[in-house]
Amino acid sequence: MTPAVSPADAPRPSGTALRLDGATFAYGHTAALADITVSVEPGQAVALIGPNGAGKSTLLKGVLGLLPLVAGSMEILGEPRSRVDRSAVGYLPQSDDLDPEFPVSLRQVVMMGRYRSIGWFRAPGRADRAAVDAALDAVGLQDRARDRFGTLSGGQQQRGLLARALASEPRLLLLDEPFNGLDQVNRDALIETVMLLKARGVAVLVSTHDLELARQVCDRVLLLNGTQVAYGDRDEVLTLDNVQRTFREVQVELDEHTFVTPGHDGH
Amino acid sequence: MAELFLTPFALPFMARALLVLAVLGVAAGTVGVLVNLRGWEFTSDGLVHAVFPGVAIGFVFGGATGLFAGAMIAALVAAVLLTMVTRRAATSDAAIAIVLTAMFSVGIIVVSRQSNYAGQLEALLFGRVLTISADEVLHTLLICAGAVLLLLLTLKEQVFRAFDPNGNSAAGYRPFLLDLVLNLAIALVVVAASSAVGNLLVLAVLIVPAALARLLSDRLVLLFPLAALAAILAAWVGLSISFAGSLRGGVNLPAGATVVAVLVLGYVVALAVRLGIDRSRPRPDSTPAGGA
Numbered sequence: 001m002t003p004a005v006s007p008a009d010a011p012r013p014s015g016t017a018l019r020l021d022g023a024t025f026a027y028g029h030t031a032a033l034a035d036i037t038v039s040v041e042p043g044q045a046v047a048l049i050g051p052n053g054a055g056k057s058t059l060l061k062g063v064l065g066l067l068p069l070v071a072g073s074m075e076i077l078g079e080p081r082s083r084v085d086r087s088a089v090g091y092l093p094q095s096d097d098l099d100p101e102f103p104v105s106l107r108q109v110v111m112m113g114r115y116r117s118i119g120w121f122r123a124p125g126r127a128d129r130a131a132v133d134a135a136l137d138a139v140g141l142q143d144r145a146r147d148r149f150g151t152l153s154g155g156q157q158q159r160g161l162l163a164r165a166l167a168s169e170p171r172l173l174l175l176d177e178p179f180n181g182l183d184q185v186n187r188d189a190l191i192e193t194v195m196l197l198k199a200r201g202v203a204v205l206v207s208t209h210d211l212e213l214a215r216q217v218c219d220r221v222l223l224l225n226g227t228q229v230a231y232g233d234r235d236e237v238l239t240l241d242n243v244q245r246t247f248r249e250v251q252v253e254l255d256e257h258t259f260v261t262p263g264h265d266g267h
Numbered sequence: 268m269a270e271l272f273l274t275p276f277a278l279p280f281m282a283r284a285l286l287v288l289a290v291l292g293v294a295a296g297t298v299g300v301l302v303n304l305r306g307w308e309f310t311s312d313g314l315v316h317a318v319f320p321g322v323a324i325g326f327v328f329g330g331a332t333g334l335f336a337g338a339m340i341a342a343l344v345a346a347v348l349l350t351m352v353t354r355r356a357a358t359s360d361a362a363i364a365i366v367l368t369a370m371f372s373v374g375i376i377v378v379s380r381q382s383n384y385a386g387q388l389e390a391l392l393f394g395r396v397l398t399i400s401a402d403e404v405l406h407t408l409l410i411c412a413g414a415v416l417l418l419l420l421t422l423k424e425q426v427f428r429a430f431d432p433n434g435n436s437a438a439g440y441r442p443f444l445l446d447l448v449l450n451l452a453i454a455l456v457v458v459a460a461s462s463a464v465g466n467l468l469v470l471a472v473l474i475v476p477a478a479l480a481r482l483l484s485d486r487l488v489l490l491f492p493l494a495a496l497a498a499i500l501a502a503w504v505g506l507s508i509s510f511a512g513s514l515r516g517g518v519n520l521p522a523g524a525t526v527v528a529v530l531v532l533g534y535v536v537a538l539a540v541r542l543g544i545d546r547s548r549p550r551p552d553s554t555p556a557g558g559a
Contacts (some may be wrong), residue, residue: 064437086439093433102304102430103485112427116438121420148485164434 015078017042017172017203018063022072025055025062031070033058034227040220042171045194045204047214047234050224051247056207057094059224060174063205064091077171087116090170092162094177100150106160107145110135113167135163138196140189155186162193173197175206179213191217211238272503275510284396284506287407287463288526291472292498294411294459298418298452299477300490304429308474309363310353311453315473316367317345318457319466320374322391327377331462334391335406338461342454345370350447394465394523396506407459414455421448426487464523471527472498475534482537501530 018040025033033055040046048056061067063074065081076084090113113135114128124132136142139159144152152160158178165173175194179187194204194217208214214221214234221237223229223246230237230246275281302311318341325337352362378388399407418425428435428445436442453473460469480493505526512520 061437065439066436091434091437093431093437097433098431101485103481103487103490104426104430105486108426108487109430112423112431112434112438115423115427118423120424123423161434 015042016040016075017044017077018205019075020072021074023062023069023074024071025058025067026070027058027067032067033062033224035072036222036224036228037072038222038228038231040172040203040205042201042203043198044220045198045206045218046220046222047218048205048207048222048224049209049211049214049246050229053226054224054246055226056224057176059222060091060176060205060207063172063174064089087114087168088171090165090168090173092158092165092173092175092178094180098149098157102150104149105146106141106149106152106163107132107136109149109160110145110163110167113164117168131167131169132163135166138166139163139193153186155182158182159186159189159193162190166193166197171202173202173204175204177207177209179208179210187213211243214238271511272507275507280397280399281506281510283399283401283404284463284522285502287399287404288396288502288506289499290408290411291456291460291463292476292502293495294414295456295469295472296476296480296494296496296498297415297491298449298456299473299475300480300494301418301425301429301449302453302473303477303481304426305449307449307453309360310349310450311473312470313363313367314342314345314349314450314453315457315466315470317349317370318342318454318461319391320370320377321345322461322466323374323377326387326391327381331400331403334461335403335410335458338458339410341370342458343451346447346450346454350443350450354443354446390465391461392465392467393521394460394463394468396463396522396526399462403462407463410455410459414452414459417448417452417455421445425449464526468523468527471530475527475530476501479530479534479537482534482541497533498530501533502526505529 016039018038020036020038023036024031036059038046048059050056058067062069063076069081074081077088110132111124111128114124114131118124118128133142136145139162141152141156141159141163144156144160149157149160162175162178165175178190182190191213194206197204198217204217206214206218215238218234220232221234222231223237223242225246225248230242276285302308318338321337321339321341321344322334323337325333325335325340327333329336348366349363352366374391375388378384378391381387424435424440424445425448427438428440428442432442435445456473457466457469460466460472464472476494476498477490479497480490483493484490505528506522508529509520509522509525512518512525
């Protein structure tokens with residue numbers, strides 16, 4: 001694992017990476033996630049935690065501009081949504097719906113992260129290839145670069161998509177359930193990459209079911225259940241009471257309470 | 268061999284036929300790769316049928332020149348409509364099926380008002396590549412160039428969208444715009460093919476070469492030349508066989524249909540070879556299962 005970007009090129013973040021004030025996002029005419037107020041600084045990682053349907057993905061899609069903001073306000077990197085440089089926001093979608101037979105190499109997939117900055121009608125240049133190399137190095141997949149994407153294991157595909165998000169050299173990175181179905185090796189590799197990005201001043205939003213993981217990589221936690229249950233420093237927010245309020249209606253998730261009780265970390 | 272595969276093309280009408288089919292092969296092969304990657308075979312079918320009334324009306328009122336003009340107007344309208352329909356309708360297959368059958372019947376009704384109805388319908392559906400004029404060759408060339416240009420100018424974004432539509436939208440690309448450009452490129456190929464291979468056989472030229480190329484390679488950059496090459500080879504071999512059969516064998520082999528038959532035969536052979544290779548070589552266990 002080597003840094004994706006040398007210190008000289010590292011993004012020089014200034015100001016708040018993401019600010020939401022009473023933000024409400026909607027699918028069609030239905031509010032899917034209401035009244036979110038958070039402020040994320042560069043170098044911070046925020047875990048989005050809540051049961052299925054709580055609005056974790058909705059929040060990420062709202063920040064990406066894929067869902068309309070119907071109330072409240074949103075500022076990304078100090079700009080309103082419409083004026084944000086698209087390549088400054090990286091996104092790691094859930095990868096399970098990609099066609100494994102699709103004829104693209106890992107390298108080509110990572111290059112897709114550069115397309116916004118390359119622009120229409122133009123081919124990748126030297127700087128783009130260098131950024132792709134750096135991103136592949138950062139996730140430890142340089143040796144698989146020429147392989148077809150579909151031949152990678154699930155965990156490697158996930159890291160490959162992370163490399164695509166990194167290739168645009170984002171200052172705000174959104175990760176949607178990045179640890180689902182990962183084995184220990186890929187999980188550790190992903191955690192290491194996220195820690196590295198934080199150290200370089202990238203702000204990270206991670207949606208996850210995994211409270212243990214939230215403890216390992218995130219400084220702050222946003223508990224969601226259709227609306228904001230709590231937001232703040234990890235240790236202050238992850239209380240038994242808060243987590244109970246977040247997961248109250250979901251039978252299956254009740255067992256997960258044991259994860260947050262002090263002294264019961266485990267998996 | 269030379270007598271079978273080379274001599275016929277000394278005749279001007281055979282040379283024109285080969286040229287027009289080769290140009291069409293390059294355009295249809297290139298655009299077809301994206302159709303294949305998007306899984307848009309059925310949408311393309313809808314587009315093909317929707318262009319038909321334009322072809323028919325243009326032909327009835329303006330002859331061979333009117334055919335291109337009518338097809339072009341219908342193609343533009345159909346591309347926009349289809350892009351909108353497939354984005355809004357929940358069950359887009361039903362929407363496409365309704366649009367395509369409705370448009371197709373309009374075309375048939377228009378043609379059926381002509382005298383010599385059967386002959387003209389046949390020409391529109393299956394083409395008349397052997398009686399194509401020099402003007403029509405030029406038209407085909409220009410329209411094909413337009414289709415390829417639309418695709419090349421948006422190629423990297425189109426491939427991105429085909430591979431990962433959600434990631435593509437998240438990166439800020441507008442799905443409607445990319446889909447419209449691709450539908451326009453397909454529609455242009457359909458128009459270009461109208462007089463040469465006809466409205467029904469164009470689908471084969473659009474879909475089979477790309478499907479064949481995917482059997483031969485899983486490298487994106489190779490798919491485009493492979494698909495084009497397959498289409499050109501099929502045109503050459505098909506025209507030769509059709510010529511030999513009709514003039515010397517005493518079997519009347521329609522040129523357009525013979526070319527498509529050769530193309531499909533090539534696909535079947537490639538499929539058999541591919542299955543043979545896959546069976547004799549154990550899959551690496553990191554390869555996820557999935558259809559071709």
